[in-house]
Amino acid sequence: MARLSTATRHKVVILHQQGLSQTKISKQTGVSRCAVQALLKKHKETGNTEDHRRSGQPRKLGAADERHIKLITLRNRKMSSSAITSELAETSGTQGEVFDVSLVPISISYERILEESLYAYELLGVPKPKESTSGLLKARKILSDDFGSIHVYFGHPVSLRSLAQGKISRSYCNLIPRHIPVKPPKDIFTFVNDIGYKMVRLQQENMVISPWVLVASILIQSLPQIDINHLTEQTVWLRNLAQSFGASVDWPDHISVSKVVASSISLHHSIVRNIGGRVTLIEEKQESSNLEHQLFNYAATVLMCASYRNQILHIFVRPALVAISVHSVGSSRKEEIFSYFSFLRDIFSYEFIFAPGHAIQDFEEGCYLLMKADAIQILKTDILLSERGHKIVSFFISMFQPFVEGYQVVCRYLSEEALEGVTENQYVSAVRKFAVKRLLSATVFDHIKADIQTAPFFAWQVDKETYISCHAQLSVIVRYMASAGKIQECFIGFLDVSGGRDAQFVFEVLNENMQGYSFKEKRVAQTYDGAAVFASSFNGLQAKVKVIAPSEVIVHCYAHRLNLVLSQGAKCLPESKIFFASLSGFTTFFSKSTKRMSFLESAGSSRLPRNAPTRWNFTSRTVSTVANNYDGLLQTFDKITQDESMDDNTLDAVKGFMKLEDFEFLFMLYTYEQIFSEKDVVFDIVQQRAMDVLYCKKRIGSLFAFVKEKRSEEAYQAVYAKAANLTSDP
Numbered sequence: 001m002a003r004l005s006t007a008t009r010h011k012v013v014i015l016h017q018q019g020l021s022q023t024k025i026s027k028q029t030g031v032s033r034c035a036v037q038a039l040l041k042k043h044k045e046t047g048n049t050e051d052h053r054r055s056g057q058p059r060k061l062g063a064a065d066e067r068h069i070k071l072i073t074l075r076n077r078k079m080s081s082s083a084i085t086s087e088l089a090e091t092s093g094t095q096g097e098v099f100d101v102s103l104v105p106i107s108i109s110y111e112r113i114l115e116e117s118l119y120a121y122e123l124l125g126v127p128k129p130k131e132s133t134s135g136l137l138k139a140r141k142i143l144s145d146d147f148g149s150i151h152v153y154f155g156h157p158v159s160l161r162s163l164a165q166g167k168i169s170r171s172y173c174n175l176i177p178r179h180i181p182v183k184p185p186k187d188i189f190t191f192v193n194d195i196g197y198k199m200v201r202l203q204q205e206n207m208v209i210s211p212w213v214l215v216a217s218i219l220i221q222s223l224p225q226i227d228i229n230h231l232t233e234q235t236v237w238l239r240n241l242a243q244s245f246g247a248s249v250d251w252p253d254h255i256s257v258s259k260v261v262a263s264s265i266s267l268h269h270s271i272v273r274n275i276g277g278r279v280t281l282i283e284e285k286q287e288s289s290n291l292e293h294q295l296f297n298y299a300a301t302v303l304m305c306a307s308y309r310n311q312i313l314h315i316f317v318r319p320a321l322v323a324i325s326v327h328s329v330g331s332s333r334k335e336e337i338f339s340y341f342s343f344l345r346d347i348f349s350y351e352f353i354f355a356p357g358h359a360i361q362d363f364e365e366g367c368y369l370l371m372k373a374d375a376i377q378i379l380k381t382d383i384l385l386s387e388r389g390h391k392i393v394s395f396f397i398s399m400f401q402p403f404v405e406g407y408q409v410v411c412r413y414l415s416e417e418a419l420e421g422v423t424e425n426q427y428v429s430a431v432r433k434f435a436v437k438r439l440l441s442a443t444v445f446d447h448i449k450a451d452i453q454t455a456p457f458f459a460w461q462v463d464k465e466t467y468i469s470c471h472a473q474l475s476v477i478v479r480y481m482a483s484a485g486k487i488q489e490c491f492i493g494f495l496d497v498s499g500g501r502d503a504q505f506v507f508e509v510l511n512e513n514m515q516g517y518s519f520k521e522k523r524v525a526q527t528y529d530g531a532a533v534f535a536s537s538f539n540g541l542q543a544k545v546k547v548i549a550p551s552e553v554i555v556h557c558y559a560h561r562l563n564l565v566l567s568q569g570a571k572c573l574p575e576s577k578i579f580f581a582s583l584s585g586f587t588t589f590f591s592k593s594t595k596r597m598s599f600l601e602s603a604g605s606s607r608l609p610r611n612a613p614t615r616w617n618f619t620s621r622t623v624s625t626v627a628n629n630y631d632g633l634l635q636t637f638d639k640i641t642q643d644e645s646m647d648d649n650t651l652d653a654v655k656g657f658m659k660l661e662d663f664e665f666l667f668m669l670y671t672y673e674q675i676f677s678e679k680d681v682v683f684d685i686v687q688q689r690a691m692d693v694l695y696c697k698k699r700i701g702s703l704f705a706f707v708k709e710k711r712s713e714e715a716y717q718a719v720y721a722k723a724a725n726l727t728s729d730p
Contacts, residue, residue, distance in 0.1 A: 004031065004039070009049040012039050105155035105199050107206035111148030111250075112267055113307065120303035124296065125432060148267050151208035151250065158199070167191055197355040204314045204353070209249045212264040214238045216308040219272065221398045223302070225280035232261045241392070245369050247315045271304050281305065295439055306402070313399075317352045320396035321345060322366035323375065323385075327393045332382040338363055351403055409435050448478070448490050455480040460492075460514070472497050474506070476514075507544045559686045566679065579668040583622050620676035627673045630726070666723035671710070674719075678706045 008029060015025045022040070026033040043049050072084055113119065122128055129135065168191050218234045219226060236257055239249055252260060265272055265279060273282050281301045283294075325340040326332075342359050354362060367383065370376045375389035385393065413434045422430065452458055458480030476492040495509050570576040626633065640646055682703050685696055709715060 101160040102157040105202035107153040109151040109208040111210040120300045153206040318366035319369040323393045
């Protein structure tokens with residue numbers, strides 16, 4: 001309703017004094033009867049008809065702020081109210097619009113985290129479950145669980161004005177009207193950044209360390225389990241070390257050490273358990289035998305334990321980096337140790353809180369704490385490790401080793417498998433898969449080693465390979481007798497031998513990588529494919545290995561010997577060399593052009609398999625394909641010669657391939673088709689993992705008899721007639 005004017009108010013009072021009723025006054029003035037009644041009541045009580053002055057809440061924004069807000073909205077009309085508030089707050093403290101701002105560091109320490117498992121699975125890439133009413137009702141059981149203590153520490157207020165004294169200049173604020181937005185100078189950003197680091201350090205200094213944090217720090221370095229007495233002893237040692245470094249440890253004095261450790265283990269019953277005096281991590285029972293699932297569940301438990309260990313890292317990080325530097329440099333010179341410390345500090349700057357430009361202060365702090373713990377002695381130009389310091393250095397190396405290994409995994413992924421243009425989401429997922437693959441391979445190798453340890457004997461098979469970067473490597477396969485006399489064959493991996501091709505170097509690589517398989521005592525055979533590339537190296541290698549494993553028998557790969565017999569025999573005949581060269585030309589001709597391949601497929605012919613000079617099982621496939629698709633190949637070449645869009649090089653090549661109609665080519669084709677049909681059977685038999693030696697010998701004898709029979713006059717005439725029917729008789 002609109003506010004009544006002063007004249008209308010006076011008129012209502014005058015009409016009332018003249019004796020008119022409230023209804024008649026309402027009709028004459030156009031004011032509602034209720035308003036007339038309220039106005040007359042106010043006049044009777046106060047003798048006045050004007051409204052009382054309203055106090056209201058005092059204005060929070062000054063004239064300058066209102067002008068600033070107006071300019072902000074004109075500059076960006078889509079800016080939200082929260083963004084405008086943040087911009088005003090950023091400029092008010094540094095531009096002197098308020099006298100001072102107090103910053104209060106608040107530290108919150110949890111003895112047991114409510115969402116410890118969810119946090120671990122989230123780190124592994126599992127999405128956090130959506131919140132729902134049903135989930136809330138199901139989670140009521142946690143109300144009956146014990147989560148220990150929570151420590152909240154409010155630090156002393158820090159004056160922003162005193163911190164900024166002499167560090168930043170606000171003179172630019174006096175020279176420019178405050179309603180004009182100006183980007184703060186560089187010293188403002190530097191100051192704010194330094195304040196952020198300072199406040200985080202204050203929060204860390206006021207953190208309270210629970211006994212379980214100490215227990216978790218020891219346990220995670222002794223996986224999968226540790227003796228309870230040893231765990232108690234090490235926890236006390238770590239407590240004393242942390243307290244000497246200035247940590248605030250919530251350790252009850254009136255309870256024995258063993259009871260404190262037992263109470264911590266009982267509180268975190270979802271992570272660890274004491275079974276027969278051995279403290280071990282708890283893994284979720286899974287019916288699935290998938291190694292990846294088992295590894296995933298185990299990793300979640302380790303991460304839950306590590307999340308508590310991380311609460312104490314800020315206390316040890318500076319002295320730990322100094323101790324690791326002293327151990328790793330191999331020199332006592334302070335300059336060299338500081339250089340290595342700075343290197344580690346730069347690497348871990350994304351993992352821990354290190355203020356920029358404070359490397360010297362961090363180094364001196366680390367040295368002071370180690371000297372306080374009697375771990376090092378600091379001379380004028382040297383730093384010496386004391387006898388007590390060896391245990392501290394060993395502990396620090398184990399504590400920070402997971403972070404180093406994390407960087408190593410990422411570097412290996414980037415150097416071995418990373419592709420250009422990988423997004424952040426793809427990168428995280430790819431690194432996780434790469435790490436899982438490495439861990440699973442290590443687990444599989446452990447199982448293989450365990451099986452070989454129980455096997456009475458085993459053999460290895462070595463072959464030379466070349467990977468994409470043209471570096472030489474050895475592929476190693478082991479065959480051993482498992483339980484119930486079953487033969488097992490396992491691929492060990494590729495061993496890099498690009499550093500040398502002589503027998504001594506190859507022997508040293510094999511000897512170093514096969515030590516864990518007890519090959520000196522149990523190996524009874526070594527097999528090689530007999531390739532000419534490594535022939536001289538292998539001949540020397542066989543002799544060197546036989547010196548340390550005299551019970552072994554050297555076996556040449558029979559499948560490869562069969563290939564060598566056929567390939568070397570074919571090279572003795574000029575006609576055979578021409579025939580196989582033509583076959584290789586067919587494969588190359590069609591594989592290098594999709595258009596030519598489409599002609600081949602339109603004729604109803606099968607694709608020609610690629611040829612391999614040393615693997616004659618591939619050559620046999622080519623022979624069989626050409627023989628079964630002879631008419632289709634002729635039709636394909638006819639269509640290509642009649643196609644006007646074909647280039648001259650293709651037409652010239654087709655003219656050369658018309659030898660398909662030559663008698664000699666067809667005679668060779670059908671001759672080798674019969675030989676390969678029998679050879680492939682023998683080749684497959686000798687390639688099987690489990691074979692019957694007597695049966696193999698019988699089949700090889702049958703192959704000899706078959707070849708001998710094909711050399712008879714009757715067999716010759718049969719092939720001759722088949723080739724002559726398709727071409728003219730020579």
